[in-house]
Amino acid sequence: MDCYTANWNPLGEEAFYRKFELYTMEWGLREDLRDCLVAAAPYGGPIALLKNNARKEKSPSARPLLEIYSASGLLLASIPWKSGQLVQLGWTASEDLLCIQEDGTVLIYNLFCEFKRHFSMGNEVLQNHVLEAKVFHTEYGTGVAILTGAHRFSLTTNIDDLKLRRMPEVPGLQKPPSCWAVLTQDRVTIVLLAVGQDLYLLDNTSCSVVTPPGMSPSAGAYLQMAVSFNYRCLALFTDTGYIWMGLATLKDKLCEFNSTIRSAPKQMVWCTRPRSRQRAVVLAWDRQLMVAGNSTECIRFVLDEDSYLVPEPDGVRILSRTSHEFLHEIPEASQEIFKIASMAPGALLLEAQKEYEKESQKADEYLREIKDQKLLPEAVSQCIEAAGYEHEPETQKSLLRAASFGKCFIDKFPPESFVRMCQDLRVLNSIRDYQIGIPLTFTQYKRLTIEVLLDRLVLRRLYPLAIRICEYLRLPEIQGVSRILAHWACYKVQQKDKSDEEVAYAINQKLGDTPGISYSEIAARAYDCGRTELAIKLLEYEPRSGEQVPLLLKMKRSKLALSKAIESGDTDLVYTVVLHLKNELNRGTFFMTLQNQPVALSLYRQFCKHQERETLKDLYNQDDNHQELGNFHVHSSYSEKRIEGRVGALQNAVDEYYKAKNEFAAKATEDQIKLLRLQRHLQEDFDKPYLDLSLHNTVSTLIQDGHHKKAEQLYREFKIPDKRYWWLKISALATRGDWEEMEKFSKSKKSPIGYLPFVEIAVKHHNRYEAKKYAPRVTPEQRVKAFILVGDLEQAADAAIEHKNEAEMNLVLSKCSASTDSAVMEKLNRARAQLLKK
């Protein structure tokens, strides 16, 4: 480990920079990078190359080739470029490739070179062509800025919500600016451009000249500019080799450096680390790489090959034909531990652990030295932190081993940070593997978050790895495994070479009943790909009918949708499908469909009952449901305004009831018609409303009005049972007060209801005199009750005594009052006593 700091290069007093190889590139590139359009996505993202772009001749064999590689140089996909001349490539935040054409059309591909969509940067760009273009990222999303042939700028800050903005004109601009950059400040996107020795700032409305503070007057013309990853810093390179570094607001200068190289660098990018005070830019010329910062010295590297710089939030990646390197400032924790002759606690702990492994007692000495200063917790934390910054698993391990060793000597050191780091490093090491090729640093990983990393693995279709990471980190299923499986399934349905059965089976095998899986979403994707049958098969696995039905309707599988809706029990869903079917099918087919689905049919009947009664009739007709048809006609007869209408409807009902073999209903309805006709005559004859009275009330009214003959006629015609007729007649007569007629009636023949009702009804009408007439005719069993009713206690008592019935005697007694009925009471008491004696 003595040579550990061999690749550390000091810059100034405090900072060290190191460059190390991430991958040996696997891509076997024959062309020089300078002959290709190159775009590499940040956060260890993929690399897009467009070969042969410069050649103008359009022989098919020499068509440009668009290739996409992983960061380790493995080919992900390639296509021959058949569209227009490309000016610029760039990646969106969600790792889609933007291909900006000369005519201002931007085509979007995914990282497997599959075309997604395109948009245009507007007419002005189309007319004047794209001279240069830049892709930038803001809080709104991914933006595109265009410099047109007319030296005007057009930009959009979010390609997913396209709003084109044309920037104001720069006065007197005759040639293209020597360099330009997009800045964002306070959520406003602005363009900074350099023309000779002048700097211009374009915002939405105006163009202003700006001068960076502390800029040497003799610095010369601007050749190159660079904005830092976080848009906070700006670097300017002039033709005297002078580099100005300051804030992007142009309000402060941070430092300057004179490179003495007068030619413009091919690329200049910032190389900083979050939370570091060090500022440095990396410049690349053909054969030289320079790191310049707040120091009179700089670091120089020789470039063997043509190289391409990719800025990252915590360093710079350097791509070449053969290798892929990372250049960054050494973080503080690593410096503390590895700096030569460091006495920092972490450094001592690392030594102690090494000695311990050698079984040397020096381990104890080192340990004691840390403990004496009470810095052991700090030492452990330092080792844990530093492990995160190391790329080599061996170094990570030795640091973690030291941390674990130190932990043993601390009471209750919280284990989370250690465990977390071990987990994170395992994840990082697995995705850094060249087969995966995502060289994320720890810092980048934390900024990106695990969710986004999982998304990126899903985008690369690395489903098994993503799932294993979820399982390893024990992420909740809905956020983790389920989501990934769903993505996998959505991808799977696009595999055209497999049969529907195979795909559906494979998906169900993998997904099963995993919580949070929406089969309907997968099915929707299958339908979008034109695989309706597959979509239907997948929907079979969807447990939520609410989700199945709308998609089935969309796919025009209404009948299937109907049975699914019925299965769910959700009647609202059934209604929805039924009304959909009603609009979609012709009436006959619609009815036939309902015929096979009784639940739907009943619901539709309900709907018709409230909304379209006539349809109800058609439905019953189709079923030959004569009983319901009869009911239907009866029901509608009541909304008829004219009596002929009513009778007509009822006649229909009669016919239907007969067809239904419901003799009773038919006869009853015939009676109803007969009654209606009769009532009309009565109404005319007696000028009194009779219509819609019940038969009972009709007869009763007739008697009350003295039309006894008519009443008699109805009684016979409608075969009113005797008992009821008698009840009816006596109450009507009593109401009329026709006691004479009542008496006559009572003698006409033997009453089928006995004579107690006569007594009761007379008493009810407060006619005790009449009541008394009937009391003696009441059957012996009821006679006591009758006499009490008419108030003849004496007779009541006699009757009770005659019956030898104690209960009756008591009843009579309870009616007696001591003052007036003493004789009766005495008689009763005597009789009762006698009865009890026996």
Next chain:
Amino acid sequence: MAAHLSSGRVNLTALREAGRRELREFLDKCAGSKAIVWDEYLTGPFGLIAQYSLLKEHEVEKMFTLKPGRLPQADVRNIIFFVRPRLELMDIITDNVRREDRGRSPQRDFHILFVPRRSLLCEQWLKEQGVLGSFIHREQYSLDLIPFDGDLLSMESESAFKECYLENDQTSLYHAAKGLMTLQALYGTIPQIFGKGDCARHVANMMIRMKREFPGSQNSIFPVFDTLLLLDRNVDLLTPLATQLTYEGLIDEIYGIQNTYVKLPPEKFAPKKQGEGGKDLPTEPKKLQLNSAEELYAEIRDKNFNAVGSVLSKKAKIISAAFEERHHAKTVGEIKQFVSQLPHMQAARSSLANHTSIAELIKDITTVSCYCIGFYSFPTASEDFFDNLTVEQEFMSGIDTDKVNNYIEDCIAQKHSLIKILRLVCLQSVCNNGLKQKVLDHYKREILQTYGYEHILTLNNLEKAGLLKLQTGGRNNYPTIRKTLRLWMDDVNEQNPNDISYVYSGYAPLSVRLAQLLARPGWRSIEEVLKMLPGPHFEERQQLPTGLQKKRQHGENRVTLVFFLGGVTYAEIAALRFLSQMEDGGTEYVIATTKLINGTTWIKSLMEKLEPAPF
């Protein structure tokens, strides 16, 4: 305020709280002052969840009843429609919205709250009318099971029975299943489900299906209910037809209890002040809330009415004795203690006064005490009540159910209320497993001639529902059912009951007997009878994670939720409460239903309302 909900074995306050929370969340979505336009049917049930004060706290300033025409003037930012998802209501809303003055400023925002469920159908309807876009928030309020008391939940879905059994519309069953899912989310998965009847089967199927729809949401609540028993109302059509004879049952039979409130004739509640001599008798009906929050009511509600009097007089003695105490209070401390008890004593006294009045009102109707009032008297209400009851009991005990009954004939001849007649005829039909053609036709003819031919549709409905039917196959299996399930008990003890039959003074409600036999010894013992009753009987188990499986303490009672699909009567509830309180019962019951019913409201819901157009 909601103490009565938490008094039972299962704390139902949680359910009400969940309901209130959902309501508040919705109200807060519509920022600013609001007016609520009510589907009138919803106000009663809503009152059990939230009082006006809660609405007021959330800036509800006005309330209107939903009706066609222009909406009333109200200076509010939001108009919210609280409605059931029914097309006829959507038409009214459409009319309201169309007539809204577009020129008025500030504009009022419209919202819809569907109760209990949002409906695609209704939204489609509104869309076709071109007003759907007028509504900013369209949400649902899943008010399925409303807590009525500590052991009672109801959906208050009036037409549930009619829809399920006449119209084959199982919407209310879907809501019931949803309600049970909500209940399970709050009180844990119910491990055992039993059921009898087609609707019960359907609900159980939907529950199992709904559970599968959300496999991720593994319920981690310790189950409160051990068993769910789903019962179709049409398994026991008999019970609701009989007159309930418990105190609460009789109040409902005579005055009707709605959403725990009853309206009573005011005369008996006149303030007893001397000297004023009944000068100003109140004319407004007396409105009382009846639930177990009232100590006395909780004690007597489920007693047979004949046992209520003695309790009331005992209470009266205790209370007057308590008031007498003041004469013995000598020291300041004693007086202080007496005074501190005063509010409770006064509440008890007014509660006693109320129930004494109610009992008197009922007594006037039910008891054959005085045959005549003075000499000039005629058959009284009480006599009729008694005769009616006698006939009911004859039918239920199987006497003369196969021929035309004289009393029913006489009642028709005297034009007693149609519903009473229908109850009796249906009761006879059910107790005879259908009537002979001749008997049935005779009754039907008598009814049509006396009450009008329009009732032919009502009779048809009753036949469709199985309440009225033709005896087919010539076999009457009711006696077998009655004997096996011991539905008729001759030696009923009304004062100190030892069997559920006390609630009908002899008849033990079939539905409750099924629940009782399920708990002990199990339905296997009555397989034969179960097969005679309509619909399948079944058992389902819902898997619980091992951690949630119950380890029963010795002597701890099981909790069973009995869900009556199609309605339940207060007498049945009383019978189940009686079983809960039995010392060696081992099971406590919580009751849920689609609607609290009695024979009258039930028959009414099945009647076809035909109004002739005036000629």
